Amino acid sequence: MAFTLPPLGYAFDALEPHIDATTMQIHHDKHHQAYVDNLNKALAGTEGENKTLEELMANISKYPAAVRNNGGGHYNHSLFWTILSGHSSKPSAELAAAIDAAFGNLDGLKEKMNTAGATRFGSGWAWLTVTDGKLTVSSTANQDNPLMDIAEVKGTPILGIDVWEHAYYLHYQNRRPDYLKAIWNVINWDVVSANYAAAK
Numbered sequence: 692m693a694f695t696l697p698p699l700g701y702a703f704d705a706l707e708p709h710i711d712a713t714t715m716q717i718h719h720d721k722h723h724q725a726y727v728d729n730l731n732k733a734l735a736g737t738e739g740e741n742k743t744l745e746e747l748m749a750n751i752s753k754y755p756a757a758v759r760n761n762g763g764g765h766y767n768h769s770l771f772w773t774i775l776s777g778h779s780s781k782p783s784a785e786l787a788a789a790i791d792a793a794f795g796n797l798d799g800l801k802e803k804m805n806t807a808g809a810t811r812f813g814s815g816w817a818w819l820t821v822t823d824g825k826l827t828v829s830s831t832a833n834q835d836n837p838l839m840d841i842a843e844v845k846g847t848p849i850l851g852i853d854v855w856e857h858a859y860y861l862h863y864q865n866r867r868p869d870y871l872k873a874i875w876n877v878i879n880w881d882v883v884s885a886n887y888a889a890a891k
């Protein structure tokens with residue numbers, strides 16, 4: 692029943708030049724693997740061992756910090772790999788209409804997400820979430836996410852951007868805003884659109 696590392700689904704260099712292959716390899720094979728291993732270690736022999744990741748997130752306040760940090764890390768990265776792609780795509784008509792209604796247009800969404808990511812002090816994530824049927828932008832610290840019962844803004848995340856330094860430092864060094872600007876070139880809108888349809 693132990694959690695396992697999901698395959699990346701594309702080559703490490705698929706997101707070049709926006710996200711470099713070495714960053715992707717270390718991020719997936721080392722960082723994400725460590726979250727999986729440490730989550731399994733933290734849950735071993737406890738009742739949490741038989742819970743799904745979503746069940747753990749929904750009741751995370753009842754679990755030790757190791758489950759919150761590593762369970763969040765496993766959930767967040769599992770989503771992150773799927774919402775990235777080297778192939779160009781665009782939001783579905785349905786998602787595009789929701790983005791226009793909430794943020795004016797796609798650039799309005801990008802600006803709001805990039806501000807959320809750039810102003811998150813230290814490590815964390817920027818999120819596009821469906822909350823009560825509406826799109827909301829927020830950010831969380833560390834490996835927290837909007838599925839957690841402790842989250843300030845709760846909902847179903849459909850797009851998450853990792854703003855930990857390990858996500859961008861090799862290529863962008865301290866320039867987090869440049870990484871945030873570039874990542875929109877490799878967003879997999881087919882997956883984000885499907886996430887939206889499922890979440891609303």
Ligand code: MN3
Pocket residue numbers: 718722768853855857858
């Ligand atoms: Mn990360």
